[in-house]
Every structure is written in C-alpha cells, then in structure tokens.
Amino acid sequence: MHKTWNKPFHKRKMWKNVSNPGKMVYYMQPLVEHLFDIWMQPLPFPTLLKFVYSCVLLFFIMLPILYPLLVLLLYYGILQYAGERHFGVVPPDNWDLLGAASHLWRFQVTNKKYLLFVTMYIDRYRVIITAISSTVDYMRMALCFVFS
Template identity: 75%
Template sequence: MHKTWNKPLHKRKVWKSVSNTGKLIYYLQPLVDNLFFIWMQPLPFPTLLKIGYSCGLFFFLLLPFLCPLLVLVFYYGIFQYVAEQHLALVPPDNLDLLGAALHLWRFEVPNQKYLIYVTMYIDRYRVIMTAISSTIDYMRMALSFVFS
C-alpha cells in the first residue's frame, strides 16, 4: 500500500482530479499486464489453458457484479414464493422465476433420438474448439521459427 501511494499519479491533488475511468484504468493495468504475460507464454503452454485462465480471471473480475445480482435473484425468489403461497398473487410469465426454475429442474428430452444429436453437436464443437486452439499453437510455432 505504501508503494502505491508514493507513485506520481497518487499525489493527493492530482488523484482527486482524475476521472473514475482513469482510476479504473490505473488499477486495471497490473491485471492486463498479467493477462498479456499469460498469452505471450512460449509454446508448450497450450492455448486451451490460456483460454481457461482468461475465463477464470474474467469470472473473478465480474464477481463484484455477480454476487449482488445473485442475492437479488435469490430474494426475489423468496418474495415470489411468499406472494404465491400466502397472498395468492400470480406473477406475470416473464417474471415467474420459480416457474422457470421448476421447468428447468423437470426438463426432460421427450424423444431419445434427440439426445444423440445433442451429444453429436457437443462433440462437434469440442473438436472445433480443440482444432482452432491447436491451429493457433502451430501458427505461433511457425512464426517463432520464422522470426528467430
């Protein structure tokens, strides 16, 4: 903390005049540097792990926004349950959180042959994602041979 406040931008008068966007950019610089460092790692570090690391990093970045949102959804569900059970209020279809959750919980594929198609599509996109990431790795390898 002591090192941060001794930086030139953190002089009290200058820091008060910086906009909120400027402060956000200032504090996000180490995070972006870390992200660039991971993506510029040499070849044995595969692209799929870099994608997973980036997604994890963005998830932790979004946690301050996701937590209040999940709390709001949870309390709206409690409010809807109490309103339906005790006050006999029926929510509109586009705001029926409990009905949507119940529909998802009881979801079942009516025709079993569709399950085969779903698994085939999931496998297809898994193979496509692996092929794209391998292509990126091979292109980086070829470029490293050309420019070294």
C-alpha cells in the same frame, strides 16, 4: 520535499472525486494486465489452457457486477416464494423466477434422436475448438522456428 506524483492513485486527494466505476476500473487493471500477460506467454503453454484460464479470470473480473445481480435474484426469489405461499400473489409470466427455475430443473430431452443430435453437435464443436487451438499452437511454433 514531498512529491505527490510518486504516491499511488488511491492515496491521493483526487481519489475522493473519482466515481465508483472509475475506482472499479482502477482496481481491475492488475487482473486485465495479467490476462494480457497470459496470452503473451511463449510456447509450450497451450492455447486451450489459455482460453480456459482467461474465462476463469474474466469471471473474477466480472464478479463485482455479477455478485449484486445474484443477490438481487436470490432476494427476488425469496420474496416471490413468500408472496406465492403466504399471500397468494401470482407474478406475471415474465417475472416468474421460481417457475422458470423449476422448468429448467425438470427439463429433459424426451426424443432420443434429438439427444443423439445434441451430443454429436457438442462433440463436433469440442473437436473443432481443440483443432483450432492446436493449429494456433503449431503456427506459433513454426513462426518461432522461422523467425528465430
């Protein structure tokens, strides 16, 4: 006797009725489980590395959503470039992708005082994030010694 409940879900007849977001959730489950497994790793694996690894894993989880958006932005930029150069079409300010990209590319802080402030601000939060992650690691180590 053939038991259908032992088949994986993507090989069953019900798979044809599942929506595309449902299929995406089904295929993303191993990555999300891997994310939870990383955060449940025991000590000496530092929290800061877990955070960086989680960001990389979340990027790969979001890739099916990000890829079509990047393709749309690329083709809109090509269309805008062709429209501006060959047909003289001027896009509105809210839809000017090439103007925003060139403005972002040429951006620089001219005031040295502000540049020093931004550098110090970034360093401050880098130190705070490192301190918090180290504190979490040391708290976990202390709790492991207390409850073991």
